[in-house]
Amino acid sequence: MEDLIKKRIKQVLKGDQSAFEEIVSLYQNRLYQVCYRMLGNSHEAEDITQEAFIRAYINLHTFDQKRKFSTWLYRIATNLCIDRIRKKKPDAFLDAPVPGTEGLDHYSSIAHDSPLPEEEVERMELQDRVQYEIGRLPDKYRSAIVLRYIEELPLQEISEILELPLGTVKTRIHRGREALRKQMKTL
Amino acid sequence: MKPCPEDIVRYMHDYLDGEITRRDEQILKEHLEKCPECQQHMDGLSRSVAFLKSAAPIEAPEGLASGIMASLPKERQGAGVRRWFGRHPMLAAVAMFVLLAGAALLSNFNTEDQFAVSRQPNLVVEGNKVTVPEGETVKGDLVVKNGELHIEGEVEGNVMVINGSKYMASTAIVTGQVEEINQAFEWLWYKIKAAVKDSISFFEGDGGDGEE
Known part of the structure; x- marks a missing residue:
């Protein structure tokens, strides 16, 4: 499949815009799924997926064809999602690091949505509950967890997508699992 | 009761990542058999993972692909030129030579300042x-x-x-x-x-x- 993608990329670079359509149809579900799980909103997910593909198209000449295309595409999409999540929280001081938490800022320590009352959570359908719990994860853990368990990507690839050392990715996934465990004590 | 081994939680995560050494796995197993608290911790983590994996696959809405294709920018001229140079290094070199030759001619204009x-x-x-x-x-x-x-x-x-x-x-x-x-x-x-x-x-x- 990578071979086919590389062929299409070359065609697009030569000016054949229509060759991009096959690239879009091959990756749109995966990209949309990541965006949806990260943002928890189908409208925004659609918006960001579209933006990610357009950026990929515009910057296609910067893609190193010796590398895996999906990694590059996931990187564009996750970066856009993280930007979008941050823009939704317009507090000026959120960027300041939280003392005593290595590499954490207030962005990651506040929950995505304000928590719902426990009875309401317990009445949720399983699928809604999954999305709700993912959404409550701090965004630093959320991106790693989504790539690991929703996209089922290997740790090494996640490290390339997020441009983080492998050790950092592992730490985030460990902390994400711990956070979920605590969130779900009520289940 | 003996205290829980150091790093036992890390072993749990290594286990879940599928990256545990045989020795650590042995330590983890033996400990979990004896320690209900750690067993509960481990169960909690395993349940979280199973819970995440129960997420149903999500498909892109219909019309997303055609929407994307419709909103792609038209080929930009600048990008085309840059790409062209990238793909034709020899011609790029010739173009560069012509440019330099022109510049040399211009600089002649400045050096020939004698009467x-x-x-x-x-x-x-x-x-x-x-x-x-x-x-x-x-x-x-x-x-x-x-x-x-x-x-x-x-x-x-x-x-x-x-x-x-x-x-x-x-x-x-x-x-x-x-x-x-x-x-x-x-x-x-x-x-x-x-x-x-x-x-x-x-x-x-x-x-x-x-x-x-």
Whole structure:
């Protein structure tokens, strides 16, 4: 499949815009799924997926064809999602690091949505509950967890997508699992 | 009761990542059998993972792909040129050479700043000042570079002043064209025109010789 993608990329670079359509149809579900799980909103997910593909198209000449295309595409999409999540929280001081938490800022320590009352959570359908719990994860853990368990990507690839050392990715996934465990004590 | 081994939680995560060593796995297993608290922790983590994996796959909404294709920007010219250079390094090198050659020609314009004049017997030259005396007739094209030209008499041909000034008295007569070149671009343009003229006269010359 990578071979086919590389062929299409070359065609697009030569000016054949229509060759991009096959690239879009091959990756749109995966990209949309990541965006949806990260943002928890189908409208925004659609918006960001579209933006990610357009950026990929515009910057296609910067893609190193010796590398895996999906990694590059996931990187564009996750970066856009993280930007979008941050823009939704317009507090000026959120960027300041939280003392005593290595590499954490207030962005990651506040929950995505304000928590719902426990009875309401317990009445949720399983699928809604999954999305709700993912959404409550701090965004630093959320991106790693989504790539690991929703996209089922290997740790090494996640490290390339997020441009983080492998050790950092592992730490985030460990902390994400711990956070979920605590969130779900009520289940 | 013995305290829980150090790093036991890390072993749990290594186990879930599928990256646990055999030795650590042994330690973990033995401990979990004896320690209900850690067993509960481990169960909690395993349940979280199972819970995440129960997420149903999500498909992109219909029309997303066509929406994306419709909103792609039209091919930009700049991008095309850059890509073209990337793909044709030899041609890019040639283009670069032409550019440098042009620049060299331009820099010649600046270095050739010495005074120069075409040689005609009845011209009067004093320093940078060239005079066509009143009543005299200079035959052939007159070229003055980096100097001052005063025409009081007659020139039978073209007059060209490069990077200089020209003064024509009321008595002056020039049968050909009078040109003044003061800017680098014009200099380049003149060189090009001259080169074209040369090549044309070269071809015309071939035919003309026979007739004379």
